Amino acid sequence: MRPTDNGHLFLSRVSEFVLSLPFDLRILQEAITDDELPRPLREQAAGVLIQAFSHQEGSGPERFFEDVLLLRIMLGQLAAVDSDEIKSFCDRFDEVFGSLPQDLPMLEAVLGPELWSSLTARLSSLSKLIHKGKRPAQYVSDDATWDSLYDDGLDFQTAYNVTEEQVRNRLRRAETVLDALHKRGARPKPL
Numbered sequence: 001m002r003p004t005d006n007g008h009l010f011l012s013r014v015s016e017f018v019l020s021l022p023f024d025l026r027i028l029q030e031a032i033t034d035d036e037l038p039r040p041l042r043e044q045a046a047g048v049l050i051q052a053f054s055h056q057e058g059s060g061p062e063r064f065f066e067d068v069l070l071l072r073i074m075l076g077q078l079a080a081v082d083s084d085e086i087k088s089f090c091d092r093f094d095e096v097f098g099s100l101p102q103d104l105p106m107l108e109a110v111l112g113p114e115l116w117s118s119l120t121a122r123l124s125s126l127s128k129l130i131h132k133g134k135r136p137a138q139y140v141s142d143d144a145t146w147d148s149l150y151d152d153g154l155d156f157q158t159a160y161n162v163t164e165e166q167v168r169n170r171l172r173r174a175e176t177v178l179d180a181l182h183k184r185g186a187r188p189k190p191l
Contacts, residue, residue, distance in 0.1 A: 007174045010110040013103055014177055015167045017068040018061045022157035024071055025052055027093050029153055031078065032139060033146050036085040041078055046136035046149070047126025048074045053152050054131070060170050061162045062180035069107065069119055069181075070126075076104045077123070110174055115181060 017024070028045040031037055048070050056063035079090050079097050090097040108116040127136050132148065139145045170176060 007110065009106055010174050010177075011171050013106070014065070014068065015171050017072065018064055018162060018167050018171075019164060021052070021064055021068055021071070021162075022153070022160045024068075024096060025049060025153055025156070027075065027096060028071070029146075029150055030092075031089065032149065033143070034085075034089060037078075037089060038081065038083075039140060041081065042140045043127060043136045044074055044077065044123050046139045047123065047129055049149060049153070050129045050131040050136060050139075051126050053156050054129070061167045062170060062176065064162065065177050065180045066119070066184050069111075070123065072100070072103060072107065073120055074123060076100050111178065111181075115178070119181075 025048075028049050031045040032042050032049070034042070048067075051070060052064075052067045056067070075097060078086060079100055111119070129136065131139075131152075134142075134145060139149055
């Protein structure tokens with residue numbers, strides 16, 4: 001595949017990811033409530049949810065680029081676990097998990113190893129986030145909070161005001177995504 005082909009595919013897929021973000025986050029809501037999944041993955045899923053539900057600075061779709069990439073990385077980590085429970089969970093959302101083997105290497109190639117590693121490492125730092133006075137581990141431990149996260153997901157979905165036209169107008173070059181990620185601090189700081 002030529003680099004320009006990869007760039008066009010990247011823009012196309014990121015556009016789709018941005019538009020489907022509120023719906024794809026439901027997968028993580030399901031993961032949090034599935035006690036057959038490994039607890040560390042459920043806590044990471046809660047961290048990604050909390051990150052996405054947090055107020056994002058900016059007005060365009062670029063404020064969600066980091067969230068869509070963290071979501072895909074999280075889904076990739078779920079899919080990488082070899083267990084019947086994970087396979088069964090992934091099969092429930094085959095339309096999303098089925099494309100991960102092609103999507104993740106393409107995302108990594110376009111973003112580059114430094115930025116990709118930084119985003120992947122960011123997943124573990126999400127455990128420190130606080131949402132409504134609770135950390136991700138507390139949301140996993142207390143099933144009474146699951147409804148609260150579900151309601152927050154509905155609120156997020158309702159307030160999500162990113163349109164296809166906005167995405168089409170803003171996402172014309174892969175550099176748009178890279179620049180937005182660098183501005184948000186996804187790139188590691190030089191020593």
